[in-house]
Amino acid sequence: MTMDPLLLTGEVDGATDRLLRTAAAFDGADLAAASLLPGWTRGHVLAHLARNADGFVNLLTAARTGEPIPMYASATARDADIAAGAPRPPDAHLDDLRRSADRFTEAVAAMPVEAWAATVQTRRGPWPAAMLVWGRLREIEVHHVDLDAGYRPADWPEAFGHRLLHEVAGDLAGRTDVPPMVLRFDGSRHELVVGDRASAPTVTGAAPEIAAWLIGRSPGTMLAVAPDGPLPQPPEWI
Structure with a gap:
């Protein structure tokens, strides 16, 4: 990338x-x-x-x-x-x-x-x-x-979706107004951890869909969260 x-x-x-x-x-x-x-x-x-x-x-x-x-x-x-x-x-x-x-x-x-x-x-x-x-x-x-x-975000080239996700997750990790979360890509063991992992739900989906949700371009309906419950609420992106 x-x-x-x-x-x-x-x-x-x-x-x-x-x-x-x-x-x-x-x-x-x-x-x-x-x-x-x-x-x-x-x-x-x-x-x-x-x-x-x-x-x-x-x-x-x-x-x-x-x-x-x-x-x-x-x-x-x-x-x-x-x-x-x-x-x-x-x-x-x-x-x-x-x-x-x-x-x-x-x-x-x-x-x-x-x-x-x-x-x-x-x-x-x-x-x-x-x-x-x-x-x-x-x-x-x-x-x-x-x-x-x-x-749609699903139309983004795969490499772009991954770059954007890494950038946004990195930005969020440095903020104090972000709920903890573990971001896991579909079909991969690779994870991005934001905040305290011990209390963080795991959000799983395609990299472009996770990125789009984090920047407010998707409600996250294509994502899964574990344990069951609502998705975390990311803060406004730039």
Whole structure:
């Protein structure tokens, strides 16, 4: 399960192609319909994905040049850009998604090897530049599900589901507001333990389904818990 940015570029390309196919099928009414994100239409999600690509371009440029370039000019500017882009017609959304994805690809290709060792400032604090390609892949795959257009966590590539699960479980293990749980993948003895194992129920299922439940993209109906009882309640994910 590599996080090597250059090895992940092909996965970003594949995820982008799947997203573009979904977006190409939307008409104006589809774009105005609600997404799975409260208060956002599908148009908001697509506008966010395009501006997110440009935000990652900014961070890649900062890593390459050493200039303190922020991901977004400000939180207010980010929100305003999404709101302004949301009601655009389908062709404009599709063109923006394609062009912004191309800019991201070009920014990755322009990175010299040493620039991947840089640290950049994201909206939530410092991040290694080597994680930026993973960050973009995660945005595409998770928000593709948020479009509520037939793409489900079960459609995530297996490697992505496992990476996301490990990342989220690792994040939760460092928090104090998380109920204890043991996460076990279907067909595997491999486990991820969060909190005190002695008092933790075991949640079993496919890695993408566990990951989707942990990040609030699934109610966990495909998961089993032992001993019998309700699933733990994970806190809100980022």
